Amino acid sequence: MxxxxxxxxxxxxxxxxxxxxxxxxxxxxxxxxxxxxxxxxxxxxxxxxxxxxxxxxxxxxxxxxxxxxxxxxxxxxxxxxxxxxxxxxxxxxxxxxxxxxxxxxxxxxxxxxxxxxxxxxxxxxxxxxxxxxxxxxxxxxxxxxxxxxxxxxxxxxxxxxxxxxxxxxxxxxxxxxxxxxxxxxxxxxxxxxxxxxxxxxxxxxxxxxxxxxxxxxxxxxxxxxxxxxxxxxxxxxxxxxxxxxxxxxxKTLALRLDRQQENAKAVIAALQNDPAIDEVYFPGSSNAVEHEIQARQARGNGSVISFRVTEEVDLKRFFNQLQMIDLAVSLGGVESIICRPATSTHEPYPQAEREKLGVDNQLVRFAVGIENKADIIADLQQALARSRS
CATH class of the missing domain: 3.40.640.10 (Type I PLP-dependent aspartate aminotransferase-like (Major domain))
Structure with a gap:
């Protein structure tokens, strides 16, 4: 030691x-x-x-x-x-x-x-x-x-x-x-x-x-x-x-996270204006109290976000339509990675417990990478548009 x-x-x-x-x-x-x-x-x-x-x-x-x-x-x-x-x-x-x-x-x-x-x-x-x-x-x-x-x-x-x-x-x-x-x-x-x-x-x-x-x-x-x-x-x-x-x-942690946070802010703004999205989640987004806490105890929000798609979105089709963003678990790498927690990272939870936490089948977790933010947004938007019934 x-x-x-x-x-x-x-x-x-x-x-x-x-x-x-x-x-x-x-x-x-x-x-x-x-x-x-x-x-x-x-x-x-x-x-x-x-x-x-x-x-x-x-x-x-x-x-x-x-x-x-x-x-x-x-x-x-x-x-x-x-x-x-x-x-x-x-x-x-x-x-x-x-x-x-x-x-x-x-x-x-x-x-x-x-x-x-x-x-x-x-x-x-x-x-x-x-x-x-x-x-x-x-x-x-x-x-x-x-x-x-x-x-x-x-x-x-x-x-x-x-x-x-x-x-x-x-x-x-x-x-x-x-x-x-x-x-x-x-x-x-x-x-x-x-x-x-x-x-x-x-x-x-x-x-x-x-x-x-x-x-x-x-x-x-x-x-x-x-x-x-x-x-x-x-x-x-x-x-x-x-x-x-x-x-x-x-050695590149600070550089990567700076870029990823910049990208995440742009992605959040784009998703909040997309008709296929019900809600976007990021640190401090749930209420004013948590927003104040996050601002006080952290110097950024990181680059993991989640969003809930509307019922008219076919998630299987959405994931299949993505051209650049990979469907995979994990986060924090240079690549943008996306998953559905209910059937991957949070599968060990009983369904009733997952849903009590808001982790339902329409919730998507997105780990934003360092690619060009315009390309990330464009890939999400085209996949969402093609997956709406």
Whole structure:
């Protein structure tokens, strides 16, 4: 486990480039070497070297972990083979009899973890429709954490992180925040008081749909020791090659997100004027309260939006008519990607629960890429026009 002891005065868009300092690389290499060795020679029978085995430590993974820690302004960061592996490691902290509060509107894979694995492990949980309405009465003696995903997936509802933190800490509960949609470029949960931030780094940090990765960042040393033990014991660590790929991809994070946000604003405006669209969802769009929260705790809205098409739109035909935009899950890459959450990312939810959250068969999630915004809009508009009955 490596502690980040470096603070930086660099702006974030410089830090993503310089955050894994070339001056610390072997032989003066500008890009870090990839250490693929699975095992390392002991100095002698009684002394191992700095590195022993790839699952326990790896020089390339440590560089990626230091980079994420610096971007989060965190003391510790841990790299995993997926975002779900990162969350599973966090959830290992909880024991039978514990209780967790979570937003009802979360990624389907996380919902599956709650509904299947927490139940099996006798960990109680409550889903709350709106964490902004959280009160002291929601906490029990055995409440150990509040889990936040903000903006939520896929309806982009916004939760006031600082408010939840104040309530949770009053009841000695941790606050865990999935910050995948925002990244630390746009939102800093740790600075707002959250105890643990989690990422599917497959998305914006990687940025090119060519790696699977997850991260945990935090400041508490005792929790960090625990997570390091779980990381090593469970073994779902980030590979050396993916660690290198993540460092490379992260260098363009600020540039990509700036372009993607610019494109997303243009797409929102176009869709809001399209007769085939009932409603467009983005962070802060649901109500004035959430709009104010998003403006206060984040420096942008990201580039994931959702929209509900009218009943006269045949969604199967709509997806088939798209010429440039791909029908696929995931988000955060340079390509524009579109999906129907009800039958993909949120399929683990029972239908009644999905519909209560507004995730029905007419809802579409769109991860806006870096292509020319006119081309993105034109592709959406022609497909919508051709799919209306």
């Amino acid at each position: 490596t502690e980040n002891k470096t603070t930086s005065s660099l702006h974030y868009d410089s830090l993503v480039v310089q955050g894994a300092p070339a001056r610390q690389n072997e032989y003066g290499a500008i890009m870090p070497p990839i250490f693929l060795s699975t095992t390392y020679r002991f100095e002698d029978l009684d002394h191992q070297g700095t590195y022993e085995y790839v699952r326990t430590q790896n020089p390339t993974r440590e560089k990626a972990e230091r980079l994420i820690a610096r971007l989060e302004d965190a003391r510790y960061a841990f790299g995993f083979s997926s975002g779900m592996a990162a969350l599973a490691t966090i959830f290992e902290h909880f024991k039978p009899g514990d209780h967790i509060i979570s937003s009802a509107n979360i990624y389907g894979g996380t919902y599956r973890f709650f509904s299947d694995l927490f139940t099996k492990n006798q960990i109680a949980y409550n889903f709350k429709q709106d964490l902004n309405a959280l009160t002291d009465a929601d906490f029990k003696e055995n409440t150990r954490a509040v889990y936040i995903e903000t903006p939520s997936n896929p309806t982009l509802r916004v939760t006031d992180i600082a408010k939840v933190v104040a309530l949770a800490h009053r009841h000695h509960a941790l606050v865990i925040c999935d910050n995948t949609f925002m990244t630390s470029y746009l939102q800093r949960p740790l600075a707002l008081g959250a105890d643990i931030v989690a990422y599917s780094a497959t998305k914006y940090f990687g940025g090119h749909a060519d790696l699977c990765a997850g991260f945990i960042a935090l400041n508490d040393p005792s929790l960090a020791e625990e997570f390091y033990f779980f990381q090593n014991t469970l073994g779902a660590t980030l590979s050396p090659f993916d660690s290198y790929t993540l460092i490379r991809g992260t």
